[in-house]
Amino acid sequence: MPTVKSFKTNQATSFIHHVKQQRPLVHCITNDVVQNFTANILLAIGASPAMVVAEQEVAEFVTIADSLLINIGTIHSNIATSMLLAATKAQQTQTPWVLDPVAVGPALNYRTEIAYQLLSLKPTVIRGNASEILTLNGQNSSAKGPDGQDSTQSALNAAKELAQKYQTIVAVTGDIDYVTNGNNVYSITGGDIALTKVTGTGCSLSAMVAAFIANSPDPLSATASACFMMKKSAELANKQQGLGTFTVSLLDQLSLFNPSL
Numbered sequence: 001m002p003t004v005k006s007f008k009t010n011q012a013t014s015f016i017h018h019v020k021q022q023r024p025l026v027h028c029i030t031n032d033v034v035q036n037f038t039a040n041i042l043l044a045i046g047a048s049p050a051m052v053v054a055e056q057e058v059a060e061f062v063t064i065a066d067s068l069l070i071n072i073g074t075i076h077s078n079i080a081t082s083m084l085l086a087a088t089k090a091q092q093t094q095t096p097w098v099l100d101p102v103a104v105g106p107a108l109n110y111r112t113e114i115a116y117q118l119l120s121l122k123p124t125v126i127r128g129n130a131s132e133i134l135t136l137n138g139q140n141s142s143a144k145g146p147d148g149q150d151s152t153q154s155a156l157n158a159a160k161e162l163a164q165k166y167q168t169i170v171a172v173t174g175d176i177d178y179v180t181n182g183n184n185v186y187s188i189t190g191g192d193i194a195l196t197k198v199t200g201t202g203c204s205l206s207a208m209v210a211a212f213i214a215n216s217p218d219p220l221s222a223t224a225s226a227c228f229m230m231k232k233s234a235e236l237a238n239k240q241q242g243l244g245t246f247t248v249s250l251l252d253q254l255s256l257f258n259p260s261l
């Protein structure tokens with residue numbers, strides 16, 4: 001049984017600098033709710049976002065991108081075709097890519113089926129909340145839409161099994177984030193409950209993971225570093241003035257983030 005190791009600030013530092021130095025081009029096929037927020041979060045951490053979605057151009061764009069994000073939040077049949085084309089190309093070109101399986105679970109069978117098809121195309125990382133990870137591992141979950149209803153502790157075994165089954169990295173996020181490749185497990189504590197009251201924080205974290213794993217020799221630590229940066233930035237963000245200010249302040253804190261402080 002792998003032990004859980006707490007992921008420390010000094011482990012995240014080089015990965016945070018790496019994103020700023022490399023300015024990775026992150027190809028995003030994400031949902032309609034979070035397009036603008038995701039692009040701004042990627043810019044704030046020093047990455048370069050590109051929302052390229054047409055089925056006629058996704059495969060070609062994967063060949064020039066440094067990484068790919070696929071998020072099924074507002075999936076429909078046209079965009080599903082684009083997602084499958086992009087992920088197929090990413091597998092061929094060994095472009096690292098992240099799957100965010102938004103809201104897979106009971107009563108949402110179409111997206112759950114597409115998520116399984118995407119899984120067979122070998123994502124480098126799956127980032128989801130506990131309910132989504134339990135569902136992908138074939139277990140019961142309390143999911144009702146995009147917000148997770150289960151604790152990450154209850155999904156830790158599912159995360160490890162999923163990582164082993166698909167030879168991937170799983171980041172299951174919530175009160176405590178766990179990041180595992182099936183052998184090693186990192187935990188990241190902290191953050192703030194306000195992160196769950198603003199739409200798109202999980203989706204944007206998945207985009208950050210895509211930026212962090214671009215050209216990275218250690219995608220496990222890169223993924224944990226992205227989770228660390230989001231939690232710590234939320235701790236630093238202004239929560240006194242309401243959720244609007246918090247959202248802007250989160251962007252501020254991500255853009256000003258200095259892991260050495």
Ligand SMILES: Nc1ncnc2c1ncn2[C@@H]1O[C@H](COP(=O)(O)OP(=O)(O)O)[C@@H](O)[C@H]1O
Binds near residue numbers: 175195230
């Ligand atoms: N109860 C909580 N306390 C602190 N941080 C949280 C809590 N729940 C989620 N987060 C943080 O919110 C961000 C989004 O995660 P999550 O809510 O799990 O994603 P999703 O939006 O996909 O459900 C992550 O950085 C996670 O660590």
Ligand SMILES: Cc1ncsc1CCOP(=O)(O)O
Binds near residue numbers: 033074146
């Ligand atoms: C509300 C909503 N509905 C479909 S996708 C989406 C955004 C979910 O964003 P997040 O999972 O990051 O909270």
Ligand SMILES: [Mg+2]
Binds near residue numbers: 146147195198201202
């Ligand atoms: Mg959420």
